[in-house]
Amino acid sequence: MDGDSKLIEKILCASDVIDKNCYYCSTKTDTLRDDKTYQRLSSELNESQNKAICACLSSFQCNHKSTVDLIWGPPGTGKTKTLGTLLFALFKMNCRTLVCAPTNVAIKEVALRVLSMVRKSFDGNSDALFCNLGDMLLFGNQERLKVGAEIEEIYLDYRVKQLMLCFTPPIGWKYCFGSMIDLLENCVSDYDIFIENEMRKEQAQIDVNNSNGEKVDNPSDSGVRMHKSFIEFVRERFLSIALPLRNCISILCTHISRNCIMEHNLKDFSRLIYSLGSFQALLFENNISSEKLEELFSPPESQDSSLDSVVVSAARYSLHQSRTESLSLLRTLKVSLGDLKLPDVVTEESIREFCLQASSLIFSTASSSFMLHSVPMEPLDILVIDEAAQLKECESIIPLLLPDINHAILVGDERQLPALVESRVCILKMSYLVNLVPQYLHFHKC
Structure with a gap:
């Protein structure tokens, strides 16, 4: 598999030395200062949660080095709420982001949370007639994701069908x-x-x-x-x-x-x-x-x-x-x-590629993200992995090897239940239970 291993090297070679902030790359958070929805969401977080978001936003503003951040906290400390606000900020800043999780249930929950924030932001805009969701995309197995009316507007297969009607x-x-x-x-x-x-x-x-x-x-x-x-x-x-x-x-x-x-x-x-x-x-x-x-x-x-x-x-x-x-x-x-760059040839495959190329906030399970390796698209900037402690290290490599991703954010707690592996051979000889979270020492606590 071709790909960029800078992030993997960053994780595996983590040291006790904390990286200094980069003073060469300017921050681009002006959009957030004027966004009423983000300001409201931020006001509902505590100090440590806001610090974690600010630290992550500061990290990926750097263009000349790779960064890996960990948002850590025991159950009930607001990791999911913090992650939702962070992803909403990335959405507003138009950062090309891939969000992964180990299970369909987990990734659907994260996508629903962010979708709800976007819809509330739209409802607060009296001048808007349509809620634009084209930058958000969820893909994976429809049956396992249990795609319903509440989330179908950002589901890839549903979007392809709608655009097929509109283009033909x-x-x-x-x-x-x-x-x-x-x-x-x-x-x-x-x-x-x-x-x-x-x-x-x-x-x-x-x-x-x-x-x-x-x-x-x-x-x-x-x-x-x-x-x-x-x-x-x-x-x-x-x-x-x-x-x-x-x-x-x-x-x-x-x-x-x-x-x-x-x-x-x-x-x-x-x-x-x-x-x-x-x-x-x-x-x-x-x-x-x-x-x-x-x-x-x-x-x-x-x-x-x-x-x-x-x-x-x-x-x-x-x-x-x-x-x-x-x-x-x-x-x-x-x-x-x-004059827009819409698909010239209208087929399901061409529209599917168009949707993946145009979206800036993409949701999928880590295993389903293999599909992105074969899609000709602009490089993604950021990888976010929710429930990272429950994701096997070998499975994490699938999104980590996507080309040109320079920044990763891991969310999880290594003290919670690890990934379920039933094969004793895989556990004892192939280290399938190894995950990424314990290896990275510098974290932002919720």
Whole structure:
């Protein structure tokens, strides 16, 4: 297995000499000072727990040497709470972090804790419309993890299915954006084509009936009054496009990382949802006639000057403004999304790799992390191992050998129950019960 063994050497060669703080690398915790959720979480910790977090944050700010920290404490001292706050801080600082644990139960518990913190942070942001979870990812055996509704939004397989819906026609984002733009731009000409096709169908049916000897009155005298009105046509088409469009926007904003989808696009998505909602509410009001709506939505060269008149109704003016704003946002977002580094080839494998590459906070068991060795991705910065005392040394090597990880944080207590190994041969001859925690002497006590 290829990999970087600097962390393993650091652990195995631990000495009694405590490393001095690095004065060359500046800390990057400005994001945390302004984050109300982190400040609240920090205020709920005691002094030693906050010191442990600050020490870990200080350690991995160093770019020119490897560090290994241990958060230690007996049962009930708040190791899990401290770890959750630390991981929330790493999430906010956008540090590429792999979080491992020896069992599916343990890793799911840690992921749920951090997910809950992120959701509460979102609930406290009144301006946000979607809770972006694209930077968080959990992968592993679905049955053993017991993935339910409370955690499925960060589970890899669920995310792949959602993004497959969003990236492929006929309900993919490209189709939905194009369809809504076409409707808002060309609804009058689309309606004319619709009426023409309907009349051709009717004429064809009349010809068939006449050829069979049946007498059918020609409906041409009634004209388009026999068919859907313009306003009925627009309302029906809008609803059929708006629902999958909103679903696509929700998937994009929830399941693609902030770094990938870009902050300005997230803001534009929120504006688009509000704009489309306003347009829909105005479109379904009863104070506008089909004829006036058709005139309003006609190309500029076909309109009269009524829209510029001071006597134009407030409803028509609001509808015109809402349509104009929605069109502008749709065009802007379509171009912007086209420039993003989204998968070129839409397959489950390509989207799976995309999710792993884009996420900054990844959760898995130590044994499941082998999958990351075969994924072409930007190097991870930090490895965090929860319940490290229960993890066999040979199992710990799997994530430790991932390339370019320079910093590790071990959380655990070597006095608690060790890993369960039933084979006496493995215990006596192969040292399977050896774990990492007792070997590392410098720890931060909770």
